[in-house]
Amino acid sequence: MATKTNPFKFLEQVRSETSKVTWPTRRETMISTLMVFVMVVFAAAFFFIADQALGYAVGLIMNAGA
Incomplete structure (x- = not known):
């Protein structure tokens, strides 16, 4: 079972991971x-x-017998 993490520690980890993301430029x-x-x-x-x-093809097929 997973251990509970302090919410402040979690937010700190999220911020750390977000800083590692390579964001695309405006042009990209x-x-x-x-x-x-x-x-x-x-x-x-x-x-x-x-x-x-x-x-069109279905219409031709359906009208072929008429």
Whole structure:
């Protein structure tokens, strides 16, 4: 079973660990955000086109017997 830690000691450890984190620069964050938006647009366009094509194909199949 884990031992209990003093809350102040815990906060001190958290601060120590946070200082070890390598934070991205503003430029890196902006580039990553832009890339996410670009990929979202590409994915949305791809799924829109795929949905339209499959809907058209299903429509042709369903109307073939008429």
